[in-house]
Amino acid sequence: MAEGYIKFNPTWIKEPYVINRELLDEFNMIRTELIAKGYLGQLPNGIGFGNISVRISDSNQFIITGSATGGIPVLDLSHLALVESTDIEKNTLICRGLTAASSESMSHAVIYQTVPKANAVIHIHSSQLWKSYFDQLPTTDPSAAYGTPEMAFSIERLTEKIQSSSGVLIMGGHEDGLIAFSFSLHSAYEQIIKR
Numbered sequence: 630m631a632e633g634y635i636k637f638n639p640t641w642i643k644e645p646y647v648i649n650r651e652l653l654d655e656f657n658m659i660r661t662e663l664i665a666k667g668y669l670g671q672l673p674n675g676i677g678f679g680n681i682s683v684r685i686s687d688s689n690q691f692i693i694t695g696s697a698t699g700g701i702p703v704l705d706l707s708h709l710a711l712v713e714s715t716d717i718e719k720n721t722l723i724c725r726g727l728t729a730a731s732s733e734s735m736s737h738a739v740i741y742q743t744v745p746k747a748n749a750v751i752h753i754h755s756s757q758l759w760k761s762y763f764d765q766l767p768t769t770d771p772s773a774a775y776g777t778p779e780m781a782f783s784i785e786r787l788t789e790k791i792q793s794s795s796g797v798l799i800m801g802g803h804e805d806g807l808i809a810f811s812f813s814l815h816s817a818y819e820q821i822i823k824r
């Protein structure tokens with residue numbers, strides 16, 4: 630790891646967190662589409678990739694698919710975490726649920742904080758889209774690595790520059806990584822598939 634790298638440090642309150650059934654169904658519906666396209670899933674070595682989240686209305690809190698859930702085809706409530714608060718500079722967050730929030734939660738958090746009308750964020754992996762749109766779509770600083778405060782700050786600089794409530798960003802320092810955001814989960818998904 631590069632010098633100055635701040636290790637992601639979640640405080641995990643391991644207690645059940647209940648969300649409504651419709652929201653869980655919506656998560657599963659979008660995930661099924663993403664899995665079918667290979668944008669979310671599990672690498673041959675068993676490491677899951679891709680995550681989705683939705684904002685809790687009128688707050689910067691959000692519900693996100695848990696760490697290491699990429700390989701699970703249909704999620705239940707135990708696979709979702711509530712992110713209660715984040716400190717991007719210190720790379721810390723507080724999450725609640727039977728699963729811990731992903732270290733990519735910070736990339737989601739910075740979008741909720743800087744784009745007030747964004748209510749959903751989808752992070753996918755696609756080698757093809759990443760290569761096609763690198764520097765064609767807004768692209769984060771290639772020297773800002775995955776899971777670092779620098780990645781979050783680089784995302785912040787782009788969302789402030791583009792001033793849009795929906796879009797797709799290329800994560801320059803996270804090979805194959807893209808992040809889409811919009812006013813709803815379905816609209817965030819459409820941001821990806823229309824590419």
Ligand SMILES: [Zn+2]
Pocket residue numbers: 678679733752753754803806
């Ligand atoms: Zn990723």
